[in-house]
Amino acid sequence: MSESNPSSTHNLRSDGSRLWATIHETARFGGTPKGGINRLTLSPEDGRVRDWFREACEAAGLTVSVDALGTQYALRPGRDMSLPPVAFGSHLDTQPTGGKFDGVLGVLAGLEVMRTLADAGIETQAPLLLVNWTNEEGSRFAPAMMASAAYAGEFTTDEILAKRDGAGVTVAEALDAIGYRGGEAVGERTIGAFVELHIEQGPILEAEGKTIGVVEGGQGIAWFDGTVEGFESHAGTTPMPRRRDALLGLSEFALAAERIALAHGPSAVATIGEAGILAPSRNVVPGRIAFSLDMRDPRSGTLDAMEAELRQAAAEIGERRHLSLVLERIWRKEPVPFDPRIVSAVEEAAEGLGLPRRRIISGAGHDACNLAGRVPAAMIFVPCKDGVSHNESESATQADCAAGADVLLQTVLRLADTRLTAA
Ligand code: GLV
Ligand code: MN
Ligand code: MN
Numbered sequence: 468m469s470e471s472n473p474s475s476t477h478n479l480r481s482d483g484s485r486l487w488a489t490i491h492e493t494a495r496f497g498g499t500p501k502g503g504i505n506r507l508t509l510s511p512e513d514g515r516v517r518d519w520f521r522e523a524c525e526a527a528g529l530t531v532s533v534d535a536l537g538t539q540y541a542l543r544p545g546r547d548m549s550l551p552p553v554a555f556g557s558h559l560d561t562q563p564t565g566g567k568f569d570g571v572l573g574v575l576a577g578l579e580v581m582r583t584l585a586d587a588g589i590e591t592q593a594p595l596l597l598v599n600w601t602n603e604e605g606s607r608f609a610p611a612m613m614a615s616a617a618y619a620g621e622f623t624t625d626e627i628l629a630k631r632d633g634a635g636v637t638v639a640e641a642l643d644a645i646g647y648r649g650g651e652a653v654g655e656r657t658i659g660a661f662v663e664l665h666i667e668q669g670p671i672l673e674a675e676g677k678t679i680g681v682v683e684g685g686q687g688i689a690w691f692d693g694t695v696e697g698f699e700s701h702a703g704t705t706p707m708p709r710r711r712d713a714l715l716g717l718s719e720f721a722l723a724a725e726r727i728a729l730a731h732g733p734s735a736v737a738t739i740g741e742a743g744i745l746a747p748s749r750n751v752v753p754g755r756i757a758f759s760l761d762m763r764d765p766r767s768g769t770l771d772a773m774e775a776e777l778r779q780a781a782a783e784i785g786e787r788r789h790l791s792l793v794l795e796r797i798w799r800k801e802p803v804p805f806d807p808r809i810v811s812a813v814e815e816a817a818e819g820l821g822l823p824r825r826r827i828i829s830g831a832g833h834d835a836c837n838l839a840g841r842v843p844a845a846m847i848f849v850p851c852k853d854g855v856s857h858n859e860s861e862s863a864t865q866a867d868c869a870a871g872a873d874v875l876l877q878t879v880l881r882l883a884d885t886r887l888t889a890a
Pocket of ligand 2: 558569570603665833
């Protein structure tokens with residue numbers, strides 16, 4: 468193997484067509500008729516893509532291990548094994564109506580980096596580690612990004628193992644069902660730096676004609692479980708003024724959430740993504756509703772203000788309509804600044820490749836946001852079509868995916884041969 472000295476590696480490029488083929492090869496695990504992916508975390512489809520990933524990593528000469536929350540780690544040795552590895556990756560789980568790129572790009576571009584280095588016979592100073600984090604999406608089990616949060620010490624492993632999906636299945640049971648409850652203690656493995664490549668999932672890069680987003684941080688997120696309790700009664704005989712209709716209460720609350728987010732704009736957002744009438748019936752006035760609320764902003768103080776206003780709206784609507792409207796905050800992730808040294812490494816890599824770029828804040832949550840609480844971390848964004856994500860039509864170009872993989876490759880090479888000094 469040759470050494471990764473800068474003169475020999477600056478011209479190294481990933482294989483964009485191999486990466487593209489790999490993205491489409493894995494899209495069959497949970498592939499939907501509309502061309503998207505439905506691969507909920509720890510589902511049988513997730514089990515199959517994990518098996519595929521392990522085999523592909525082993526074929527690339529990597530050693531794969533699994534931690535107690537199912538996160539997969541694929542290690543490539545470096546010249547100095549006393550150095551902590553430079554890690555990169557993302558997630559292979561998707562939303563129920565997910566696309567082919569969210570998360571997948573970061574993992575498979577990481578695999579492409581490993582394959583490119585193997586083909587070129589390059590050995591880095593620090594070891595390299597490719598990671599597939601369990602349950603980034605948070606769709607089946609809340610909160611999102613739970614395995615990387617446990618890695619960073621925000622939850623204990625047991626707290627995460629006990630979380631339940633909508634059918635009452637625990638994370639522990641779901642891991643066992645697909646054979647992915649590994650032996651490695653969560654957080655035991657030291658990581659020197661973490662870099663995550665991802666599609667932007669928003670419209671900015673495409674609108675500005677930029678290929679690379681140099682991500683400086685992620686916005687704050689708060690998740691709530693909500694209930695509206697009214698009174699079930701006959702749809703034909705209960706006069707309108709006497710009704711205690713939970714659905715009408717939720718409808719008003721949803722409009723209040725929109726108003727509050729708009730008032731804190733332009734970055735503030737609020738979404739009721741799940742809502743279900745309990746024991747629904749065509750001829751019964753809805754008596755009970757369970758719903759979720761997702762609220763985000765890059766400023767912590769704005770999250771506080773929005774939450775206070777939402778609670779006030781819930782109380783006011785509840786009182787006026789004789790309903791009980793309860794909001795329970797189940798998760799809050801503070802806004803995260805990324806490490807300036809890793810952000811600069813990404814920027815220099817993009818500059819060295821001559822790619823149009825801009826600094827950007829992530830609107831989505833990412834495992835890198837959790838990693839940042841424990842290790843120097845940053846992200847690379849590439850554009851996606853019309854800024855659409857969490858949709859089966861999610862799309863990105865082969866050229867942009869290849870450019871992102873090249874920036875990842877060059878960033879990793881820089882970091883693997885640099886000793887990070889205090890920021
Ligand atoms: C993860 O997909 C998120 O909710 O941002
Ligand atoms: Mn993602
Ligand atoms: Mn996502």
